[in-house]
Amino acid sequence: MSEFATTNHYGTETDTRENISRRRTAGTIWRYVFYLSTSIAVMALVILILNIISGAFGYVAVKNTIEPETLSERGAPLTELSSEELIAILEANVSTGLLRRLNFEEPLAERSLDDLVELVRIRVVNPQIEETWNLFPSIFNRREIDEWMNTKAEPGTRLEFRVWLTARFIVSPQNPDPQFAGVRTAILGSLWMILITIVFAFPLGVGAAIYLEEYARDTFVNRIIRVNIYNLSGVPSIIYGLLGLAFFVRIMGPITSGAVFGASATTDPTGRTVLSAGLTLGLLILPIIIISSQEAIRAVPQSLRESSYGLGGTKWQTIWHHVIPASFDRILTGAILAVSRATGDTATLILTGAATVIFIDPRSLFTQFTALPIQIYQWSARPQGAFRNVAAAAIIVLLVLLLTMNAFAIIMRDRIRKRRLM
Amino acid sequence: MSESKANSTEFKHKIKVHEEIIRVMLFASAAASILITVGIVVILGRESIPFFADPRVTFREFFGSTRWQPQIEAFGVWPLVTATMMTSGIAMLVAGPIGLFVAIYLSEYATQRVRSWLKPVLEILSGIPTVVYGYFALTFMTPLLRSIFGNDIVEIYNTGSAGLVIGVLIIPLVSSLAEDALSAVPVSLREAAYGLGGTKMETALRVVLPAAISGIAASFIVALSRAVGETMIVSLAAGAGPNFTFNPFRAAETITGHIVRISGGDIGYDTLDYNSVFALGLLLFLITLTLNMISRRIVTKYREVYE
Numbered sequence: 014m015s016e017f018a019t020t021n022h023y024g025t026e027t028d029t030r031e032n033i034s035r036r037r038t039a040g041t042i043w044r045y046v047f048y049l050s051t052s053i054a055v056m057a058l059v060i061l062i063l064n065i066i067s068g069a070f071g072y073v074a075v076k077n078t079i080e081p082e083t084l085s086e087r088g089a090p091l092t093e094l095s096s097e098e099l100i101a102i103l104e105a106n107v108s109t110g111l112l113r114r115l116n117f118e119e120p121l122a123e124r125s126l127d128d129l130v131e132l133v134r135i136r137v138v139n140p141q142i143e144e145t146w147n148l149f150p151s152i153f154n155r156r157e158i159d160e161w162m163n164t165k166a167e168p169g170t171r172l173e174f175r176v177w178l179t180a181r182f183i184v185s186p187q188n189p190d191p192q193f194a195g196v197r198t199a200i201l202g203s204l205w206m207i208l209i210t211i212v213f214a215f216p217l218g219v220g221a222a223i224y225l226e227e228y229a230r231d232t233f234v235n236r237i238i239r240v241n242i243y244n245l246s247g248v249p250s251i252i253y254g255l256l257g258l259a260f261f262v263r264i265m266g267p268i269t270s271g272a273v274f275g276a277s278a279t280t281d282p283t284g285r286t287v288l289s290a291g292l293t294l295g296l297l298i299l300p301i302i303i304i305s306s307q308e309a310i311r312a313v314p315q316s317l318r319e320s321s322y323g324l325g326g327t328k329w330q331t332i333w334h335h336v337i338p339a340s341f342d343r344i345l346t347g348a349i350l351a352v353s354r355a356t357g358d359t360a361t362l363i364l365t366g367a368a369t370v371i372f373i374d375p376r377s378l379f380t381q382f383t384a385l386p387i388q389i390y391q392w393s394a395r396p397q398g399a400f401r402n403v404a405a406a407a408i409i410v411l412l413v414l415l416l417t418m419n420a421f422a423i424i425m426r427d428r429i430r431k432r433r434l435m
Numbered sequence: 436m437s438e439s440k441a442n443s444t445e446f447k448h449k450i451k452v453h454e455e456i457i458r459v460m461l462f463a464s465a466a467a468s469i470l471i472t473v474g475i476v477v478i479l480g481r482e483s484i485p486f487f488a489d490p491r492v493t494f495r496e497f498f499g500s501t502r503w504q505p506q507i508e509a510f511g512v513w514p515l516v517t518a519t520m521m522t523s524g525i526a527m528l529v530a531g532p533i534g535l536f537v538a539i540y541l542s543e544y545a546t547q548r549v550r551s552w553l554k555p556v557l558e559i560l561s562g563i564p565t566v567v568y569g570y571f572a573l574t575f576m577t578p579l580l581r582s583i584f585g586n587d588i589v590e591i592y593n594t595g596s597a598g599l600v601i602g603v604l605i606i607p608l609v610s611s612l613a614e615d616a617l618s619a620v621p622v623s624l625r626e627a628a629y630g631l632g633g634t635k636m637e638t639a640l641r642v643v644l645p646a647a648i649s650g651i652a653a654s655f656i657v658a659l660s661r662a663v664g665e666t667m668i669v670s671l672a673a674g675a676g677p678n679f680t681f682n683p684f685r686a687a688e689t690i691t692g693h694i695v696r697i698s699g700g701d702i703g704y705d706t707l708d709y710n711s712v713f714a715l716g717l718l719l720f721l722i723t724l725t726l727n728m729i730s731r732r733i734v735t736k737y738r739e740v741y742e
Contacts, residue, residue, distance in 0.1 A: 036634050036637065037634065039634075039636060040634045040635060040636035040637070043636040043639075043640065044544065044635075044636065046536060047536045047537075047539055047540035047544055048540070049536075050532070050533045050536035050537050050540065051536070051537050051540050051541075051553065053533055054533060054537055054556075054557065054560065054603075054606050054607075054610070055553070055556055057560065057603045057606070058556060058559060058560050060575065061563070061567070061568075061571050061575075061603075064571055064574060064575045065567070065570070065571075068570075068574060216464075217464045217467060218464075220460065220461050220464035220465070221461070221464040221465040221467065221468060223461050224458075224461035224462050224464065224465040225465055228458055228461060228462070229465070235465075237469070238465050238466065238468060238469060240731075241468055241469055241472050242468050243727075243731060244472070244724060244727055244728065244731075245468060245471060245472060247657065247660055247661075247723060247724075247726075247727035248475065248664075248720065248723060248724070249661075249663075249664025249665070249666065249691070249719065249723055250664070250666065251664065251666045251691050251694055251695065251716070251719070252475060252479075252664070252716055252719065252720050252723075253475075254698075255478065255479065255482075255694070255698075255712065255713060255716040256471075256474055256475050256478050256479075258698065259478045259481075259482055259713070260474060260478055263704060296471055299467075299468065299471065300468065303465075303468065327450055327454055328454060328458075329453070329454050329457045329458075350562075353562060354562075356564075357563070357564025357565070357566065357567075358564070359564065359565065359566040359666070359667045360666035360667060360670075360691070360695060363695055363698070363699050364694075364695070364698050364699075386564055386566045386667075389566050389567070389570065390566050390569070390667065390670075390671065393566070393569060393570045393573055393574075393671055394671060401570075401574060404570055405570070405574075408567050408570060411564065411567070412563070412567070415562070415564075419562075
């Protein structure tokens with residue numbers, strides 16, 4: 014301030030002008046900083062999605078163990094062969110032990126033509142992946158791929174464009190070979206788990222929310238319950254995983270493995286079942302459901318309750334016939350958001366022992382299972398390129414599943430709202 | 436007449452019992468949340484007592500040693516803690532400023548139209564499962580870091596890549612909580628600042644921001660707690676194997692990463708490994724619980740209340 018003392022309190026006119034233009038520049042710079050930060054956040058999402066799409070397509074260099082044309086005497090491609098010829102090829106090239114197993118699963122003579130072609134492709138032709146490229150390198154870096162083919166590829170290696178996310182990928186069970194791997198067991202495992210989680214956590218969570226909003230007075234116990242729910246919502250999912258491991262898998266093992274109910278011998282005796290995982294995830298999302306349902310119930314206008322009381326309704330009648338219907342759309346949206354959190358959760362599943370190598374579909378509460386996030390984790394962790402591609406395809410399946418659930422929530426919500434307006 | 440009166444009291448009594456049963460059931464479901472907390476504390480405590488009681492482990496070693504190698508019975512927790520500090524520290528360096536700036540942009544600068552698409556985009560970002568972020572860290576961030584800094588400097592698994600991606604994951608958390616705090620500042624404060632000749636940026640940074648500082652601090656702490664507990668990104672991208680290092684380009688295993696790796700296989704009950712996982716879980720639980728309680732404290736205690 015002292016240097017301006019000679020003129021006036023605010024300095025000379027030039028000082029003021031300089032000051033204003035400096036402030037404006039600072040304002041502009043900061044505005045761009047805010048723009049930039051926001052675009053970084055949006056760009057991150059765009060790059061994330063492009064990166065996944067890029068992983069699910071692209072060129073592969075494949076080398077067949079046996080060329081399919083050499084298999085039949087006519088030299089015809091596999092798809093043009095008859096069942097008898099295909100069976101003959103299998104009998105000539107596959108070990109007797111495997112042949113017996115295949116015949117045991119379903120006699121070769123009774124299998125469909127497509128099935129036999131697939132068998133010959135997997136067991137006899139047995140293509141080996143030498144190298145893979147993602148979508149963007151495949152499009153923009155073709156020269157490098159050609160160079161690899163010319164210099165590093167062994168003779169007989171072909172370059173093929175692969176779409177990793179196919180209908181076959183979705184409906185086939187797991188396979189140790191990434192080319193023939195599928196996510197059917199994982200999708201079914203995830204669906205079983207979601208179902209258990211909803212059945213367990215939804216009524217409990219909504220019930221707790223109703224109590225806290227409609228019944229609870231500001232007593233010591235109720236205040237503790239409130240703080241506790243807030244704290245629970247911040248507990249990392251891996252802690253819930255530890256809880257599930259020690260409680261549902263180990264202590265409750267006889268129940269969660271189905272041993273007490275005399276479940277069949279094929280089930281897992283250790284309690285590492287879809288039931289344990291579903292219950293653990295139920296605990297994980299319980300606080301989220303409670304908090305979102307509380308907000309939904311709080312939004313119901315007091316006048317609605319008062320008019321119900323005025324007509325002689327009891328507390329529960331008021332809640333059941335007025336408060337819940339009026340808030341059900343929001344309760345549902347919150348619950349589905351919580352369930353999508355459970356669907357994508359991986360740490361809990363690893364700890365409660367979702368198995369990674371499962372070839373059979375889950376059939377009961379007491380079966381061992383695998384789930385989509387587990388598959389993605391396992392495949393991503395493998396160093397070979399092809400597993401990364403399969404992981405990307407599985408990620409797309411998971412994201413589509415989550416998107417469908419959320420779209421379903423929005424449609425249901427709108428439908429309920431419309432009905433209420435009528 | 437008297438018969439109908441008797442019926443009516445009977446009816447009232449029935450309803451009363453009915454209502455009471457429902458109330459008790461609802462209270463039970465609310466109280467179940469307490470059981471979860473009790474369950475967590477009891478289980479973590481019960482399973483980690485054998486770990487600390489074991490002659491091969493001492494309390495002093497656990498908190499004093501910089502080596503965690505269960506194979507040679509070295510159980511110093513520091514390498515896991517420093518790796519956790521590295522990943523969550525880097526994550527906060529990314530998400531702190533970016534999340535805050537996004538929040539300022541959303542609450543002070545963005546038009547209604549921009550907000551209507553930007554907020555759902557941020558929600559999508561926070562709704563993507565973390566295992567997908569792990570894939571992203573491994574297949575995008577790590578190759579990017581390696582191509583910038585060189586393959587000999589950046590290891591295939593490194594805490595830097597994991598930290599950066601956790602940062603992306605928690606940007607929406609910081610931005611949405613901080614935006615709530617900024618939007619709660621009354622318009623009259625902004626108008627007063629404009630009336631005194633403040634520019635938009637001066638109003639935002641020198642008036643609105645200080646007024647919302649408690650909510651912003653709370654959002655940072657909640658985000659930090661989330662970063663500390665983050666599991667899948669670190670177990671895919673940060674490395675497998677405890678390593679006492681502060682170099683973000685080297686592999687190191689965090690608390691959560693270690694828990695997942697050890698318990699991912701077929702772990703035998705009542706082994707030292709099994710119990711050590713629960714001891715680490717207890718430590719993690721206490722850290723995140725403390726952070727969450729601090730953030731709640733800040734919000735309730737230092738909140739500026741306007742009429």
